[in-house]
Amino acid sequence: MRQKTKTIIAIALPIQVVLVQWIGSNPQFVEDYYSNGLYLYISSFLRIVFGWIPFSMGDIIYTALSILAIRFVYKNWKNITKKPLLFLKDIVVVLSLVFFAFHLLWGMNYHRQPITWKLGIEREYTVDELVEFTRYIVTQTNQYQYEITGDTISPVHIPYSKSEIFAKTEEAYDNFAKQYPDFGFEYHSLKSSIYSVPLTFMGYGGYLNPFTNEAQVNGITPKFRLPTVSCHEVGHQLGYSAEGATNFIGFLVASESDDSYFKYSAYNHALGYCLTDLFYKDEERYNEIVATINMGVKENFNELRDFWEKYENPMEPIFKSVFNTFLKVNNQKEGIKSYNGVVGLMINHRKQQMGHLSNL
Incomplete structure (x- = not known):
């Protein structure tokens, strides 16, 4: 991924945080258009894709990503110590992507009507x-x-x-x-x-x-x-x-x-x-x-x-x-x-x- 793209994704993190809080301040909107709207299609799709598998694909994915992260740090340790700010940017990029995926796929439900x-x-x-x-x-x-x-x-x-x-x-x-x-x-x-x-x-x-x-x-x-x-x-x-x-x-x-x-x-x-x-x-x-x-x-x-x-x-x-x-x-x-x-x-x-x- 190019540094310019990484910068854009990293900058998007605080914008996403503000946007989630703004949308979440209207629980009825979240209830109508996310929890009883978009989320119903997203969750059904994910259950169709993963539900038939007899074991936890989510746990497997978490394991694989953890191994890849450790492997990345191990292989790039010298570059990380030389350019710590670039590594910090990589971390913010990952957080930005995870934050987006989490709230799109499920997390906005935290802001629905009780x-x-x-x-x-x-x-x-x-x-x-x-x-x-x-x-x-x-x-x-x-x-x-x-x-x-x-x-x-x-x-x-x-x-x-x-x-x-x-x-x-x-x-x-x-x-x-x-x-x-x-x-x-x-x-x-x-x-x-x-x-x-x-x-x-x-x-x-x-x-x-x-x-x-x-x-x-x-x-x-x-x-x-x-x-x-x-x-x-x-x-x-x-x-x-x-x-x-x-x-x-x-x-x-x-x-x-x-x-x-x-x-x-x-x-x-x-x-x-x-x-x-x-x-x-x-x-x-x-x-x-x-x-x-x-x-x-x-x-x-x-x-x-x-x-x-x-x-x-x-x-x-x-x-x-x-x-x-x-x-x-x-x-x-x-x-x-x-x-x-x-x-x-x-x-x-x-x-x-x-x-x-x-x-x-």
């Missing part, structure tokens, strides 16, 4: 509402644990393979789209990440590759949690960027599935968020509610805790801090805390549903 606008619900709730909802979630979780195991003391073990869980995730979305057509889509692309072990060390259950539109799941996650993780990542694939929103979508899709294992996974996941929230807001009632949870459910929580503790490392907080900054830069002011926003969404969605039933 899911509260989409579903007409609020996020605020009282402690009493949290207590009532947590009791409801405990009842549902206990019910499906008992239905699956036949007793109250055995943990749930999902008998499906990962590929079967992915197929059932697609079925769950097809079923959910009958009630909410906006959440239906074609050309599925849900896969286990090649880098599941590194993802675990970083503390992540999965991610969406914005350049290939592959929904990547941490394949070594305990199986009872995989249905909601899979449904969560497909939520990103549909163009929802906020982590609280995709946690909520994952809960709704899995809980309204026809499969008892998916329902259990959904309510168990929701229960974890509710209990964490309640512990900090009313420890006394938290303890009362914990005492009503089936031992089998608690065993699954212990399984999940042991899994994450096994991979604890000094670098995890750094990875989380970087991701927290990334989220804040991309229009998620709460950063990584946005994961917990699912509690308010679940509470207010249930209030909305109960209100609809009372008006019938």
Whole structure:
């Protein structure tokens, strides 16, 4: 690439940043013309191209690019030390190209209307509402644990393979789209990440590759949690960027599935968020509610805790801090805390549903 071309691309980076912020200041425009317009065609195309491949092409591409970058630095180290400003320009060129591709292919979804606008619900709730909802979630979780195991003391073990869980995730979305057509889509692309072990060390259950539109799941996650993780990542694939929103979508899709294992996974996941929230807001009632949870459910929580503790490392907080900054830069002011926003969404969605039933 000629230096003049590189200069133009490098100069385009700050212009792109300003342009994205300007367009992003109008969420309705992004919602109408990107998230429900251009993005639908881009994401469908990418899923057609990469979805049929049984392994993660995005992970392969990342690996290849990393190797090429290391090879370039190694082979050109003398020139880099002699002309560091030219190398710096090369870095800015790469950042400019990545920034453009990221926002074109997926990233503008960070600036769309929030899911509260989409579903007409609020996020605020009282402690009493949290207590009532947590009791409801405990009842549902206990019910499906008992239905699956036949007793109250055995943990749930999902008998499906990962590929079967992915197929059932697609079925769950097809079923959910009958009630909410906006959440239906074609050309599925849900896969286990090649880098599941590194993802675990970083503390992540999965991610969406914005350049290939592959929904990547941490394949070594305990199986009872995989249905909601899979449904969560497909939520990103549909163009929802906020982590609280995709946690909520994952809960709704899995809980309204026809499969008892998916329902259990959904309510168990929701229960974890509710209990964490309640512990900090009313420890006394938290303890009362914990005492009503089936031992089998608690065993699954212990399984999940042991899994994450096994991979604890000094670098995890750094990875989380970087991701927290990334989220804040991309229009998620709460950063990584946005994961917990699912509690308010679940509470207010249930209030909305109960209100609809009372008006019938």
